[in-house]
Amino acid sequence: MSVEKLHFLKTGRCGVAAWMLDTQNRPAGMLDLPIWAYLIETTDGPILIDTGMPDEMIGKPDLFTQPGREPEIVPRMTADDTILAALGRAGYQPSDLLCLVNTHTHFDHSGGNRHFHGVEVVIQKAEYDAAIANRGADPSDFWNDAGLNYRIVEGDVELVPGVRLLFTPGHTVGHQSVLVTTPKTGAVLLTVDASYCRANFEDGIPFAGADEGLELQSIAKLREIAKAEQAFVFYGHDTVQETQVDTYPAAY
Ligand SMILES: [Zn+2]
Structure with a gap:
């Protein structure tokens, strides 16, 4: 088995x-x-990394806004931004997938999980354990669906030849990054x-997360790997970098 192509799929926007x-x-x-x-x-076959925001956020930018308070999270999602729409534009449906990787359980990364019954969902043990422990208490509970088949991994693992999962806790307790x-x-x-934007990665600017000290340790680990592999580094939510990459059908 070998990797043929990597595509970037846009799955909406979020004000933060x-x-x-x-x-x-x-x-x-x-x-x-x-x-x-x-x-x-x-x-x-194809491997999907993350499932974007949940369908119920379509047209609901005020979902997280408390009355009388400045908004801090404003999902901006249309019907074209669902993971099924994005995957469909690439010519696939969930049952075509070799597997799905969840980098972490936040709503903008596992929001569409429920559409992937029957697909193996690969998640870090620490992330899964924490999600179970917080079940019901966390508003971004979209990982939690009885029909989902989670495959638990622990630490850095080779998913398939050419795809390595890298354990990068900090933003969440069991976050994982991906080297393709x-x-x-x-x-x-x-x-x-593990880095929202370039400044987090290159300048070590801490950002919102469960443990900022651990975030910086994970960034140090990723910087070493990026250097050793001479990797093109793509950040989680960088507004400058998004203008520098081409989305599907462009391939990397
Ligand atoms: Zn995110």
């Missing part, structure tokens, strides 16, 4: 308070961030939310 990307300087205002899923085509090696581009490091 700017301080969340820089908890040191805490700038005021809101940012409008891209939400991504990633499709890896292999000789044995493609024939066209070579190594591509999808930090996902």
Whole structure:
């Protein structure tokens, strides 16, 4: 088995308070961030990384806004932004997948999980255990569906030749990033939310998460891997970088 192509899939946008990307300087205002899923085509079938936001956020930007308070999270989603629509544009449906990888259980990464019954969902043990422990208490409970078949992994693992899962806790307790090696581009490091943006990764600016110290340790680990692999590094929610990559049908 080998990796053939990597595609970037856009799955909507989300407004977030700017301080969340820089908890040191805490700038005021809101940012409008891209939400991504990633499709890896292999000789044995496609692998999907993350499932975007849940369908019930379509046309509901005020879902998280408390009356009388400044909004901090504003999902901007249309029917075209669902994971099924994005996957469909690439010519696939869930049953075509070799497997699905969940980088973590936040709503903008596992929101569409429920559409993937019958597909193996690969998640880190620490992330799964924490999700189980917080079940019901966390508003982003979209990972939690009785029909889902989770496959638990622990630490850094080779998912298939050319796709490595990297344990990068900090943003959440069991976050994982993905290193993909493609024939066209070579190594591509999808930090996902181990770095929201370039400043987190390159300048070590801490950002919103469960444990900022652990975030910086995971970034140090990823920087070493990126250097050793001479990887193209793609961040989880970077508004500059989103203008520099091409989405499906472009392939990397
Ligand atoms: Zn995210």
